Amino acid sequence: METPELIKDGKRLDGRALDGLRPIRIMAGVLKEAEGSAFVEWGGNKVICGIYGPRECIPKHDASPYKSLLKCRYTMSPFASLEEHGRSGPNRRSTEISKVIREAFDSVVMSGEFPKTQIDIYVDVLQAEGGTRIAAIAAAAVALANAGIPMKDMISGVAVGKIGGQLAVDLGKAEDNLGESDMPIAFTHRGKEIVFLQMDGKLTPEELSRNIDAAMEASDKVYALQAEALRKSYDSEGGQELEM
Amino acid sequence: MERIVLPGDVVWEREVFASGTWVKDGITYAKVPGMLRDEKFIPLEMAYRPKVGDNVVGIVVDERNAGYMVDLNLPYNGVIPTRKVRISLRLGGMVYGKIAFVDEVGNVDIGEVDKLPAGKLITVPASKVPRIIGKKSSMLNQIRDISGSSVFVGNNGYIWIGQKGNMQLVMKALDLIIRRAHTTGLTDQVAKYLDENR
Incomplete structure (x- = not known):
């Protein structure tokens, strides 16, 4: 297949600058029955997240008397995107993403306060356009805060990578599939610790550290939107209606 | 002066032990x-953790030799030990009591039942x-007076509303309180609402 030109006159396929983010919209408290919830629209991605718990740990032999068990289930709707994600339910890809999201939050959630219980993070991707795991992390962080689950810090991330020989921030679907490298990464907001990092393709060590710096800057912008969403949920009436 | 604080934000540059906060290296x-x-931190959302002395509303879900198991809107059921509390209850019945004991993993004993x-019975966020x-x-008291209903509130987030009086009005007032819990002058807002809708 012929690779299209990913960068033209310093601009990308959708007209963004190399360090530009797609438009992001975040809402907190969109589900009524969940303890906490969030909806994230990130470019063409639509992700909804619900938090349940702390609740009884099932199976019981998994329960720890010292801490709450964090569980995450990431799924992609059958209608989320074209190509290989044509069915719902657990598969190799969603199992992996569920695991890495859980591990990212394991490092900030203060699970010691709720022994013998579990906390469920459910993330459903309604529409996908590259970078869903990062959108899922952004949604889960807002939803956990909205649920009142104690956390040491908030988490925000962004996918960075290399397209058409240049480093770029927040890769879309075409850039992800056809570019040289894709590296989703997430930080804690205050401590700037890396809690999540994956990479496809190749980068030199120098490119990697430049990418991390760019990601740190971009994830601060994402955090600002997460914080705004949480603050907004306390505006006059509280709670937000989901509009799409 | 008030501002919203999010998880991970610095609340005070000194050590303060307050609900909803944690301390590291002398910073809260x-x-x-x-x-x-x-200068007071008020948690807006917080998952409920039972404390001794909390008032709770619960539903009796099981009867054992040792006592009754009570659904308390918690991960695990609470116990009314019949050895200490001489009371006979019916399954599915509702009770109002005080938490008498919480062990290190959060198992709850209820007294003064x-x-x-x-x-x-309705559920509200415990925070x-x-x-x-x-x-x-x-x-x-204001809600009780104007609606004429009997209302019992548990710290666990269960609220019992009696059949007498204006039950609908109580539920609408509670909904208003939950939506505006973070605003000031709430008692007056609710008084006005109750007056207009009584």
């Missing part, structure tokens, strides 16, 4: 979203309960 951080008003007659009760029960 928030661990849940909260409001900083007049009273039976509640048939009524409506909003202090606002529903108000200072010295001011909010709750």
Whole structure:
């Protein structure tokens, strides 16, 4: 297949600058029955997240008397995107993403306060356009805060990578599939610790550290939107209606 | 002066032990979203953890030799030990009691149990309960007076509403309190609402 030109006159396929983010919209408290919830629209991605718990740990032999068990289930709707994600339910890809999201939050959630219980993070991707795991992390962080689950810090991330020989921030679907490298990464907001990092393709060590710096800057912008969403949920009436 | 504080934000540059915060290296951080008003941190959302002395509303779900198991809106059921509490209860019945004991993994014993007659049980976020009760029960008494209903509020987030009086009005007032729990002058807002809709 012929690779299209990913960068033209310093601009990308959708007209963004190399360090530009797609438009992001975040809402907190969109589900009524969940303890906490969030909806994230990130470019063409639509992700909804619900938090349940702390609740009884099932199976019981998994329960720890010292801490709450964090569980995450990431799924992609059958209608989320074209190509290989044509069915719902657990598969190799969603199992992996569920695991890495859980591990990212394991490092900030203060699970010691709720022994013998579990906390469920459910993330459903309604529409996908590259970078869903990062959108899922952004949604889960807002939803956990909205649920009142104690956390040491908030988490925000962004996918960075290399397209058409240049480093770029927040890769879309075409850039992800056809570019040289894709590296989703997430930080804690205050401590700037890396809690999540994956990479496809190749980068030199120098490119990697430049990418991390760019990601740190971009994830601060994402955090600002997460914080705004949480603050907004306390505006006059509280709670937000989901509009799409 | 008030501002919203999010998890991980610095609340005070010194060590303070307050609900909803944690301390590291002499600095106090928030661990849940909260409001900083007049140097006081008020958690806005917080998963409920049972404490000795909390008033709770529960549903009797099981009867054992040792006592009754009670659904308390917690991960695990609480126990009314019949050895200490001489009371006979019916399955599915509702009770109002005080938490007498909590062990290190959160198992709860209930004491000072009273039976509640048939009524409506609703669930509210436990973090909003202090606002529903108000200072010295001011909010709750106001709702009771105007609606004519009997209302029992548990710190666990269960609320029992008696069959007499205007049950609908109570539920609407509670909904208003939950949605505006973070605003000031709530008692007056609710008084106005109750007056207009009585």
